[in-house]
Structures are given as C-alpha cells and as structure tokens.
Amino acid sequence: VPLTRVGVVGAGLIGSSIGLALRHRGVDVVLRERDPDQLRLALALHAGRPWDGDRVDHAVVAVPPDAVVGELLALQRSGLAATASDVTSVKAGPVEAAAAAGCDMATFCGGHPVAGRERGGAIAARADLFAGRPWVLTPTDVTGAEAVTAATTLAELCGALPVQISPDRHDTAMAVLSHLPQLISSLLAAEAGELPEAELALVGQGFRDVTRLAGSDPRLWAQILTANRREVASAAARLAQRLALVVADLADADDPAPPLSGVIAAGNAGQARLPDKAGLVPHVWARVGVVVRDRPGELARLFTAVADWDINIEDVAVEHSRNAPFGRLELAVAAERGDDLLRHLESAGWTAYRRT
Numbered sequence: 001v002p003l004t005r006v007g008v009v010g011a012g013l014i015g016s017s018i019g020l021a022l023r024h025r026g027v028d029v030v031l032r033e034r035d036p037d038q039l040r041l042a043l044a045l046h047a048g049r050p051w052d053g054d055r056v057d058h059a060v061v062a063v064p065p066d067a068v069v070g071e072l073l074a075l076q077r078s079g080l081a082a083t084a085s086d087v088t089s090v091k092a093g094p095v096e097a098a099a100a101a102g103c104d105m106a107t108f109c110g111g112h113p114v115a116g117r118e119r120g121g122a123i124a125a126r127a128d129l130f131a132g133r134p135w136v137l138t139p140t141d142v143t144g145a146e147a148v149t150a151a152t153t154l155a156e157l158c159g160a161l162p163v164q165i166s167p168d169r170h171d172t173a174m175a176v177l178s179h180l181p182q183l184i185s186s187l188l189a190a191e192a193g194e195l196p197e198a199e200l201a202l203v204g205q206g207f208r209d210v211t212r213l214a215g216s217d218p219r220l221w222a223q224i225l226t227a228n229r230r231e232v233a234s235a236a237a238r239l240a241q242r243l244a245l246v247v248a249d250l251a252d253a254d255d256p257a258p259p260l261s262g263v264i265a266a267g268n269a270g271q272a273r274l275p276d277k278a279g280l281v282p283h284v285w286a287r288v289g290v291v292v293r294d295r296p297g298e299l300a301r302l303f304t305a306v307a308d309w310d311i312n313i314e315d316v317a318v319e320h321s322r323n324a325p326f327g328r329l330e331l332a333v334a335a336e337r338g339d340d341l342l343r344h345l346e347s348a349g350w351t352a353y354r355r356t
C-alpha cells in the first residue's frame, strides 16, 4: 500500500527527520507542531508543509512520551488519518494508556525507530537518521492489518529496517540497550564534573565515548525513564549487584589479585555479540591503527593508497586531540586483509599498528 500523504504530529528531532526522509522519497508531508518556533524551523528545512485539514494515509505522532496519548486522541477525533503510529522510546505503558483513554487501537500501530541523537529539536533533524537502523513495530492482538502495513511502509520509506516484537519485550530490551546506558552516562559525567579543572584537562577519548549520551535533554529523558521505570529499575538492580561484587573484590585487602579479569572478559564476550553498524550479524574485522599528520590531503592520500592496494575499508574511527599535530585513524577491513594492510602501510612509510 503506497503512502502518498503522511501527517507528522510534533516536528522536533524525530518528526522533522521523518518529514525530511519521506520528502526525499516524494511523499507529501504535512506537519502539525504546537511550538511556532519549531514549526517555522521545520518548514524552513523543507521537512513538510503546514497541516491544514488535509486527509492523510497515515499519521505519525512524534511528541514526548507524556503527550502521546493526548495527541493521538485528538488526531483520531479529527478523523483526518486513516491509520496512525508513534515513535515513543517506551511501548507497553503508552499502549495501555492509549487504550484506557479511549483511543481506537485497531487503526494504531506502536513504533520506535531505534535511532536518535543527544540533541533535540528540528534543528538537529537529518534525512538519513533512520538509514539502516531497526524500526521496532509493536502490534498487539487488536492492531488491524492496515495499521501494521502502513507503519511498516513508513519505516521502509525512511530507509529503516522494520522489526516486530511485543511491547513488553521491546521495553525489557530497551531498558538494557538504551535507558540504563543513558543513566550510567549521566552519572559518570556528573562524577567527572566534580573534578578540579586541571584534572579534567586529562580527559581521553574513552571517557568521551562513554559519556556522549550525557548531553541528552533532561525533560525528555525523565519521561522516558519514568515510563519504563519497572524495567529500568530491574536492569539497574542487576548492574548494582555486579558492581557490589567488584567493590567487594577490590576492597578485600587480603586478596593480592582480585578476579577482575573475569569482569573485563565478560564485557569482551558481550561486545563481540553486538551486531555491526551496517547489519544485524556480528562481524569480525581486522582493525589497523594509522598515525595521520594534521595537514591538508593526508586522509585522501591514505584512502587512495588503501584503494590502490585493492583493500576495502569497512569502517573508520577517528581519534584526534585538538593540540596534537597528528591524529589516529582506525581502519576496519576484512579479517583476512588485516596483515596485508599493515604490511603495505609500513612499507609506504606510514606508522601503523594492528589493533585486533
């Protein structure tokens, strides 16, 4: 079923990104947004046109969790949308609340694009935000086929990969994969905020990596964490138990070598099971680090050289500190090409080393 015209309620980060992605695919997008500044911005970015009573094939509600039920009810009462879905980061609670509030659950399919940024608002919107990302759909027994099909098409038009699971399984998984990491990131960054400035200047890339999420919007995240409080609390309790074991090991003055390698090894095992960015199957790549001088053309020179050796770069990570005259690039290549790449780089005069 084609979606010719789609309505977006809430033109912030997610709503405007959906609008941009759909417009690229030739879909007519109409936007409703209560904040005039956000609406102006979304229109200026060409995320859609104002929604003035047009009928739409599907409408997506992209507002903060606490506002979803009210907006969905108002949308359904307007009678303008054949079917609707949402993008809320928590699923079971909002579905129950919507049913209790009298929403029509047959024409509604729950959704959650698992893609986002720590900056909100239309200003942060990107057309490719959902490209290659999972888009969870949580139909229940009462969800009609038409709503599921429309929500699936919406996800596909945005370049995402639709995945169906139950609202409860979604919330349990997100507690571990998204909500707990947000909490830990905030707690870690707050801890560092108490260090004197001279010590803070020693911060490295690892700390930045694990605290990126600490820049998130406090009001939005308070709503997300509260909406999934039971699952987040049990994930946090399991983590606290593991942490308590580590604390006990460290504090045991009689044990000269606490069994900490087990903790790190368990982390290695968990990380190795994560799907890679491009797909859903774990991938083993060789990773080669290269030192790159900070001057125009160095990256082009490196990439051209790698291409000349007929090696495909699967992924790139950059590490660079502001005052250093060089940066480090980590190139991921097919496992069997790692040694070739290292040998070629060294004989061409680059400083390179094998990471994995």
Ligand SMILES: NC(=O)c1ccc[n+]([C@@H]2O[C@H](COP(=O)([O-])OP(=O)(O)OC[C@H]3O[C@@H](n4cnc5c(N)ncnc54)[C@H](O)[C@@H]3O)[C@@H](O)[C@H]2O)c1
Residues within 6 Å of the ligand: 009, 010, 011, 012, 013, 014, 015, 033, 034, 035, 038, 062, 063, 064, 065, 067, 070, 071, 087, 088, 089, 090, 112, 113, 114, 115, 116, 117, 118, 120, 121, 122, 220, 224
């Ligand atoms: N930020 C992320 O990374 C991310 C990722 C996936 C899903 N989500 C979900 O997407 C939804 C929107 O998040 P966002 O990041 O786009 O937030 P945002 O603050 O950028 O956008 C939300 C927009 O909704 C508007 N809005 C419309 N009606 C509203 C109402 N009744 N009350 C309050 N605001 C109203 C706000 O003015 C704002 O422009 C949330 O439910 C969130 O759980 C967020």
